[in-house]
Amino acid sequence: MAREKKVWFITGVSRGLGKSLAEAALANDDIVIGTSRSGEAEIIHSTGTLHLLPLDVSLREQVREAVSRAQTLHGRLDVIVNNAGYGLLGAIETTSTAEAYDQLDTNFMGTMFVIQHALPFLRAQGHGHIINLSSIAGLAPVGGYGLYAASKFAVEGLSVSLAHEVRHFGINVTVVEPGAFRTDFLSENSIRHTAKNISAYADSSGETINRLRQYDGKQIGDPDLAARAIIEVVESPEPPLHLVLGSDAFERATKMLTEFSAELSRWQAVSLSTDYQMTAAK
Numbered sequence: 001m002a003r004e005k006k007v008w009f010i011t012g013v014s015r016g017l018g019k020s021l022a023e024a025a026l027a028n029d030d031i032v033i034g035t036s037r038s039g040e041a042e043i044i045h046s047t048g049t050l051h052l053l054p055l056d057v058s059l060r061e062q063v064r065e066a067v068s069r070a071q072t073l074h075g076r077l078d079v080i081v082n083n084a085g086y087g088l089l090g091a092i093e094t095t096s097t098a099e100a101y102d103q104l105d106t107n108f109m110g111t112m113f114v115i116q117h118a119l120p121f122l123r124a125q126g127h128g129h130i131i132n133l134s135s136i137a138g139l140a141p142v143g144g145y146g147l148y149a150a151s152k153f154a155v156e157g158l159s160v161s162l163a164h165e166v167r168h169f170g171i172n173v174t175v176v177e178p179g180a181f182r183t184d185f186l187s188e189n190s191i192r193h194t195a196k197n198i199s200a201y202a203d204s205s206g207e208t209i210n211r212l213r214q215y216d217g218k219q220i221g222d223p224d225l226a227a228r229a230i231i232e233v234v235e236s237p238e239p240p241l242h243l244v245l246g247s248d249a250f251e252r253a254t255k256m257l258t259e260f261s262a263e264l265s266r267w268q269a270v271s272l273s274t275d276y277q278m279t280a281a282k
């Protein structure tokens, strides 16, 4: 029997991971409804069906319109990928209110808007898979991008909670934590910097920022292989809740879990010291 085509809704297909994923799904002969802020994207494909819609994910009304237009195109949405996002570099103390809101509006609120507008359709059809792009920064951050990490931790919390809420509707949730992938992410076409700089942070966040600048174009992760991994997860009968991508991310996640586990044990007595004392029954 022929494999049933999946209908994908992917945000941010103009470049990077979103573009790779759109091309991989099309190569699988699937249907992709991709969004980009300009409404255009140079997607290479000889199979599959591609639709492009304009969308700035930080604007709720645009999200509502785009998701509903996408659903009417083929009468269903099988896979929703919240991919659009960018990184903000700079110490937390230097981050302005506008810079912080903008980071959260795109990376977190955008993801939430898409989910909120897609869920009525997914619930009605009784199936669906929501893939949210987080980052290894959403599990094990270092200094230099606190607001980016905060936006991705928010995506993590939303995703795990959502998985509990929608499992019984037949909807899967996977939150993806990539390490460094060779996209535009670290290039000046995408990355943003806080306008303010404090020299006292040169050795902490400043060091991270310099390191990331030098890493642009040399990242270990191949976006086409990330796309292949995401497709494998979507095709799986038992997809994971978390998908760490890249050897760098795997190493950082493992280190974080080991250190967290050791800290839990070290402070266990204090953790367990705060419950009301049970008085022995007379």
Ligand SMILES: NC(=O)c1ccc[n+]([C@@H]2O[C@H](COP(=O)([O-])OP(=O)(O)OC[C@H]3O[C@@H](n4cnc5c(N)ncnc54)[C@H](OP(=O)(O)O)[C@@H]3O)[C@@H](O)[C@H]2O)c1
Pocket (backbone or CB within 6 Å): 011, 012, 013, 014, 015, 016, 017, 018, 036, 037, 038, 055, 056, 057, 058, 082, 083, 084, 085, 086, 087, 106, 133, 134, 135, 136, 177, 178, 179, 180, 181, 182, 183, 184, 185, 186, 189, 190, 219
């Ligand atoms: N590459 C990495 O190393 C890495 C690591 C961990 C996580 N990630 C995550 O992976 C996702 C994709 O990043 P990437 O590496 O592919 O970066 P990228 O090459 O810079 O592409 C980012 C994409 O997001 C879109 N975008 C940004 N802000 C948007 C907005 N407000 N509304 C709609 N689209 C918007 C961009 O569209 P325009 O062309 O219109 O700007 C572009 O299509 C992001 O969520 C990122 O945080 C990436």
